[in-house]
Amino acid sequence: DAGVTQSPTHLIKTRGQQVTLRCSPKSGHDTVSWYQQALGQGPQFIFQYYEEEERQRGNFPDRFSGHQFPNYSSELNVNALLLGDSALYLCASSLGHEKLFFGSGTQLSVL
Amino acid sequence: QQPVQSPQAVILREGEDAVINCSSSKALYSVHWYRQKHGEAPVFLMILLKGGEQKGHEKISASFNEKKQQSSLYLTASQLSYSGTYFCGTGGSARQLTFGSGTQLTVLP
Numbered sequence: 001d002a003g004v005t006q007s008p009t010h011l012i013k014t015r016g017q018q019v020t021l022r023c024s025p026k027s028g029h030d031t032v033s034w035y036q037q038a039l040g041q042g043p044q045f046i047f048q049y050y051e052e053e054e055r056q057r058g059n060f061p062d063r064f065s066g067h068q069f070p071n072y073s074s075e076l077n078v079n080a081l082l083l084g085d086s087a088l089y090l091c092a093s094s095l096g097h098e099k100l101f102f103g104s105g106t107q108l109s110v111l
Numbered sequence: 112q113q114p115v116q117s118p119q120a121v122i123l124r125e126g127e128d129a130v131i132n133c134s135s136s137k138a139l140y141s142v143h144w145y146r147q148k149h150g151e152a153p154v155f156l157m158i159l160l161k162g163g164e165q166k167g168h169e170k171i172s173a174s175f176n177e178k179k180q181q182s183s184l185y186l187t188a189s190q191l192s193y194s195g196t197y198f199c200g201t202g203g204s205a206r207q208l209t210f211g212s213g214t215q216l217t218v219l220p
Binding site: 004 | 113143145150151152153154155158198200207208209210211212213
């Protein structure tokens with residue numbers, strides 16, 4: 001049984017560009033959450049998707065947007081990249097509101 | 112408000128015990144504990160729910176003091192595999208977790 005898979009694993013962009021990160025949840029999971037983890041810090045909640053709708057959102061600007069597809073997979077889009085957006089982006093899936101299963105993340109570097 | 116974890120780092124020998132604390136300035140509904148090894152995904156350890164229900168790991172225990180808004184994770188007879196960064200997350204179920212900055216645990220042989 002595959003766990004949570006994220007792609008790509010690493011990404012390098014320049015300031016002002018746009019990026020799309022992808023996530024496939026664990027089989028049977030219907031809820032996907034996205035977190036941003038800066039070096040040496042805990043994950044910070046971006047937003048959560050359930051039934052193809054954004055259900056909860058953390059303190060992130062509108063440059064961060066997402067989508068969930070009918071097969072429960074999800075995308076995270078970031079527009080107008082800033083240097084401060086450099087971080088590890090983690091996707092986590094769950095069934096309802098139980099424990100989170102995290103993917104290994106996408107390491108984004110903005111130059 | 113981000114929960115505060117202590118200590119920030121701890122080094123111990125295999126077989127020794129460790130306690131990691133998590134405090135919040137807000138009333139807690141639940142506390143979640145995760146462990147992250149370098150370059151890997153965070154892995155679920157434990158959920159503690161208001162009212163005392165505990166769900167999680169067989170070899171790791173935890174407490175949840177609702178009045179003090181604190182939780183502690185107890186690692187007994189540490190093994191080398193326990194090394195990693197431990198995060199506590201607070202919030203209403205797993206709907207939206209706020210994680211602390213982590214406690215880096217190193218277990219030496």
